Amino acid sequence: MKAHKHVVAVEQILDxxxxxxxxxxxxxxxxxxxxxHPVSASYERLEFLGDSILGAMxxxxxxxxxxxxxxxELTRLKISLVSGVTLSKVxxxxxxxxxxxxxxxxxxxxxxxxxxxxxxxxxxxVGALYLDAGFETTHEFxxxxxxxHVSPKLAERPLSPKSRLQEVTQRDWRCAPEYKxxxxxxxxxxxxxxxxxxxxxxxxxxxxxxxxxxSESRAALDALERLGYVPAVDAGSGAARSSxxx
Numbered sequence: 001m002k003a004h005k006h007v008v009a010v011e012q013i014l015d016x017x018x019x020x021x022x023x024x025x026x027x028x029x030x031x032x033x034x035x036x037h038p039v040s041a042s043y044e045r046l047e048f049l050g051d052s053i054l055g056a057m058x059x060x061x062x063x064x065x066x067x068x069x070x071x072x073e074l075t076r077l078k079i080s081l082v083s084g085v086t087l088s089k090v091x092x093x094x095x096x097x098x099x100x101x102x103x104x105x106x107x108x109x110x111x112x113x114x115x116x117x118x119x120x121x122x123x124x125x126v127g128a129l130y131l132d133a134g135f136e137t138t139h140e141f142x143x144x145x146x147x148x149h150v151s152p153k154l155a156e157r158p159l160s161p162k163s164r165l166q167e168v169t170q171r172d173w174r175c176a177p178e179y180k181x182x183x184x185x186x187x188x189x190x191x192x193x194x195x196x197x198x199x200x201x202x203x204x205x206x207x208x209x210x211x212x213x214x215s216e217s218r219a220a221l222d223a224l225e226r227l228g229y230v231p232a233v234d235a236g237s238g239a240a241r242s243s244x245x246x
Contacts, residue, residue: 003029006099013094014125014141018132027124028096030117032103032188043124050127054082057142066152072167073155079163080154081146084119084213090145091118096125103189116211161220168229169199177223179216182206195219199227 007024011017018024027046034041058078066074080086091097100117122145129138162177169177183194195215197205205226207218 003101006101009099010096010125013096013099014129016129016133016137016141018128020132023128023132024125025101027128028099028121029101030103033101035103035188043120046124046127046131047120048127049130050123050125051082053130053138054123054126054142057139058082058146061143062150065150066155069152069155071170075166075170076163077150077152077155079160079166081149083160084116084211086146086149087122088115088118090149091122094145096121116213119213161217161224164229165197165220165223168224168227173200175200177204177220179219181212181215197223199223 003025006028007018007021010024010028023046026041027043029042031042031044039045055078058081059074062069062074062077062081066077069077097114097118100114100121102117126138126142129141165177169175178198180196180198181193182196184191185194186192190210192208192210193212193215194206194208195212195218196203197207197216197219205219205221205223207215207220207222209215209218
């Protein structure tokens with residue numbers, strides 16, 4: 001299927017036609033399909049924008065919907081909703097998996113990075129919608145697709161190393177952890193990312209993974225262990241490691 005047919009299919013899924021076709025084309029294009037092209041040709045830049053917009057929209061909606069929740073509960077619920085697990089599932093349920101434009105090198109691996117790509121494409125679509133349609137249309141898309149996954153139960157305990165680290169640093173240091181990409185190695189279809197996490201300007205952990213988000217999760221887990229907190233989950237599986245509180 002040519003790129004134009006993928007674009008048309010995605011527009012039908014979104015029930016929205018893009019005035020700027022380059023935006024939606026980039027939003028569904030994996031970096032492996034545009035090696036040696038400008039960075040704007042793939043979803044990476046739009047993913048960056050969409051991640052920030054998505055976080056702000058979800059935070060605002062949760063703040064207004066759950067007036068009785070404290071900061072920690074709101075943080076845990078928000079992080080659960082914008083996690084890779086949730087976003088990749090939402091994107092798959094929308095039918096986006098069949099319309100991500102992969103390069104031949106990625107196809108040859110069986111698209112083992114599909115879950116990560118689905119998450120990235122969802123965020124990139126949020127960014128593309130925001131630029132092409134504005135706030136209201138984008139907010140409607142985010143609300144409609146994430147609403148089925150909102151549950152107060154998700155606020156009861158940390159669900160990931162990143163959420164746990166954010167909770168304890170905001171409580172004990174009154175600041176949020178900062179993630180910095182230190183290295184990106186390997187070909188586009190099989191990259192390796194190294195990320196450091198800083199608290200109050202000091203590096204407290206480092207992680208390596210096959211995606212930026214995986215490396216951040218592993219960096220957060222490393223930080224929790226180095227700082228003496230008992231992590232709530234394993235970075236890879238999401239299974240509980242301990243119910244002991246810090």
